[in-house]
Amino acid sequence: MKQIYIAVLSIAATGFLHSCVPTQQIKEIKPVVLPATYNNSTDSSNSALLSPQELFTDPHLKQLIDTAIANNYDLQMALQRIRIAQSDVLLGNGALKPRVDASVVSALRRYGLYTMDGAGNASTFMLPGKIVPTNLPDYFPSFQSSWEIDLWGKLKNRKKAAVSRYLASTEGKNFIVTNLVSDLAIAYYELQAIDETIRIIDETIALQQQAFEIIQAKKEAAVLNELAVKQFEAQLINLQAFRISLQQQVIETESRINLLTGRLPQKIIRSKTFAATSLANTIKAGVPAALLEQRPDIRQAALLVRATKADVAAAKAAYYPSLNITAGIGYQAFRPDLLFQTPQSLAYSLVGNLAAPLVNRAGIKAAFNTATAAQQESLYQYSKTIVHAYTEVYNGLIRADNLKEVYRLKTDETTTLSESILVAQELFRTGRATYLEVLYAQQNTLKAKLELVETRKQQLFTSIQLYKSLGGGWR
Template sequence: MNNMNTSKIIACGATLLLSSCGIYTSYEPQTSVPENLYDEEVTVSDTASIGNIHWRDFFTDPYLQDLIEKGLAQNTDVQTASLRVEEAKASLLSAKLAFLPSFALSPQGGINTVEGSKASHTYTLPVTASWELDIFGKLRNAKRQAKSAYLQSEDYKQAVYSSLIANIANTYYTLLMLDEQLEISRQTADTWKETVESTQALMDAGQADEAAVSQMRATYYEVENSVMDLEEQINQVENSLSLLLAETPHKIARGKLFGQQFTSRLSVGVPLQMLSNRPDVRMAERDLEQAFYVTNQANSAFYPSITLSGSAGWTNSVGGLITNPGKFVTSALASLTQPLFNRGTLIARRRIAKAQQEEALLAFEQKLLDAGTEVNEALVSYQISKRKKDNYENQVAALEKAFTSTSLLMQHGNTTYLEVLTARQTLLNAQLSQTANCFKEIQSLINLYQALGGGQHI
C-alpha cells in the first residue's frame, strides 16, 4: 500500500515538473492592449462596432453589392486563400492521426532449392504496427500548433475578404467621384463656350478687345483638356476594378456619388472588441500561439520517446522448419529513445524557439499599435471631411452668385474679362474640391470599416 502511494506521489511530482518545463502548458490568449490605443474621441463605452455589420448592410448601393459578390466569387486571391485553408486543414488532420497507431503490410516470399532436391517455398504475411506514446507532449504540442495554423488560415481568408471588399468599394466610389468631376467639367466647358461666343459678340460690337476673346478661348481649351484627362482616368479605374473582379476590361454599371447612404450609427467599439474582429490581429496572435507550442516541442525533445511496436501474421517458415499450411505468429516490442549526445543541438533549438516566440510577441504588439493608428486616422479623416461638407456647400453657392454677377457686369461694361475668368475658375475648383471631399468622407468611412475588422463574408 505504501509502495502504491509512493508511486502516485512520484507520478504527480513528475507531472508538475514536466508542466513547469513547458511541455503540457497551454497558450493563454492575450487580454491586454497598449494604453491609449485609441484617442479619447475614438473610445466609446459600449462594444457595438460598425466592424460587426455585414458588408451587405453596410454597402447599400445595389451596383456595388453586385460587384462585391462577383469579386468574392471570382478573385484569384480569394481562391488562393481557400486553398490555403484546405492545406492547413489537411495538416491538422495529419497531426491528429499521429496519435493513432500506424499499420503496414509487409509480405515476403522466397524459393529455396539445393541441387538435386525439390524447391521449397516460404512466405511471411505480417501486419506491423507502431504506436508512439505521447507521454511527454510532443505530439500534443504539434497538434495544437497545427490547429493554430489552421485557424490562422481561416483568419487569412477573412483578411483577404475584408481587403477585397474595401478595395472594390474604394475603387467603385473613385469612379463615382470621377463621374461627378467629369460632369462638372463638361458643364464648365459648355459655359465657357457660351462665354467665348458672348465675348466675341461684344468685341464685334466694339465693347471688348481681342485679348479678352483670346483669353476666354484659351481657358475653354484648357477645360476641354481636363475633360479628356478625366475620361482617361475613368477608363483606367474601370480597368482596375475589372482586374479586382478577375474579368477582362469593360464598362462598369454604377450609381451617383451624391446621395449615397451609410449607417448613421458610428461606433468603433472598445479595443478588446477590435481584437476579436480584425483578422490581421488574430493572425499575429496565431503566430505567437504557434511559436509558443514550438517552444514546448523544443522542451519535450529533451525527454525520451517511447514507441510500442509489434507484428502479427502467417508464415510457413518457423525456425528451420517449413510447414504447410502456415502458422500464426505474433511479436511485440517496446522501445525507448533517449537523446544523449545531441544535447547541445537541442539546447540551441530551444533558444531559437524562445527567441522566435519573443519576436512573435513583439510583432503582435506592433500589430496592435498599427491597428490603433489606422482606426485613429480613418475616424479623424471622416470627422473632418464631414465638418468640411457644409463649408464647401456654402462656398460653391457663394461663388455661383459671384460668377453670375461678374458675367452680367461684364456684359454691361462695368467689369473686365479677367474678373469673369477668375470667378469661373474659382467656382470650378471649388466644385471639384467639394466632390473630392465627398469621396474622401466615404473613403474614410470605408477605411474605418476595414480597420475595425469589417467585411465579414459569413
C-alpha cells in the first residue's frame, strides 16, 4: 500500500511539473530563399569542387599551400578544438551508460555509548560469546554502480548537441583552411605583382637615365637651361626612392607568407612571370543552392542550429523527474579472515531514486531561457551567413566581369602611351616638342603600366576570393 501511495504521488508530481514547463516558443525567422541562378547563368559547373592543387598552376604556390596546411598555427589550434569537441561527445555518450566503480573500504568506527547504535552494540553478539567491540573494524571491498535512466531524453539530447558541435568544429577547421589558402594565394600574387612593379621601375629608371644624359648634353650645349636638368634629375631620384619602398614591401609580404606557413622570415622562392600568371580554370559559380553544401561556414552554422535545438530539448527535460538507480555488491566483515565467507559476509544494495524539482527552480528556468536565446541567435546567424555568402559571390562575379573589361582598356592605354614616348622623344630631338612633353609622356606611361599591373593583380585577387566565397579550398 505504501509503494502504491508513493507511485501515485510521483505521477501527480510529474503531471504538476509538466503543467509548469515553460512554453516559450522560438520566434520564426523568414527563411532565406536563394535565386535559382547567378545573373541568369545556366552553367552548373562549380569551381569550389576543385582542390587548390587543381586550381593553381604555380608549383611554388602549391608547395607553400602544402606547407601552410601542415604548419599553420591557427589550423593547428583548430585541430585541438576538434579534439576537445570529441571529448565532449565521449562524455555525453558515457552519461547514457551505467557507471561501475570498484571500491575497497577499510574503516574503524566507534559509536557513542549513549546512542542507539552504541547501546545496541553493547548488548549484541557478533559471534558466539563475542559482543560487538567498542572500536569496530570494517572491511568492505565492493562494486558500486549508478545509472540515470534517460526518461525524457535529456542525456540523449546533450549527446546530440555534443555531436553537432563536434561536426561544427570540423567545419570550422575547413573554413580556416579555405581562408588560409585564399590569404596565402593573395599574398603570393601580391609578391609577384611587386616584383613586376620593380621590373617596370627599373626599365623606367634606365630610360630616365638616358633622357637625363641627353638633357645634360643639351644644357652644356646651351640648348636647354638648368631647370630642365633639375626636372629630369628629380624624377630620377623619385623613381629610385619608390624602388626602395617597393623592396620594403617585398620583405613585409614575404614575412606575411612565412607567418601563414608557420615559419620564421626567409626568402620566398617564386615565379617571375606575373604577366602570364593564370589559374588552371576560369572560376565558375554553379548555382546559389550549392553554397549550402560547399561553404564550410554555412555548414557550421547549420550544425550549431542543430546543437542549440538539442540544448533546448535537454533544458526542457530538466523540469521533469529524474530516475537514478544505484546498486552495490561486495563482501563486508569486521575481520579479514571472515571477509569472503558466503553468504554470511555478502552485502548488496539496490536503490531507485525518483526526484523532481518542486521549489526554487530558478536555475532550471535560467538554463532553459539561455538555451532558447542561444537557439534564436543561431537561427539568425545561419540566415546571416547565407545572405553574406550569396552577396560575396554576387559581387565577385560582377567585379570579375568589370575587371576583365578594365584590363582590356588599360592594355590599350599602355600600348598607346608607350608609343607616345617614342613620338615625344623624336619630336624633342627635332625641336618640335619641349622637354616637359617628354617628361609627361614618360610619367603617364609609367602610371599606365603600374595601373595595368594593379588591374591584373585585382583580377587574380577577385578570382581567388570568388573561389573562397564559393566554398573552395578545403578539399
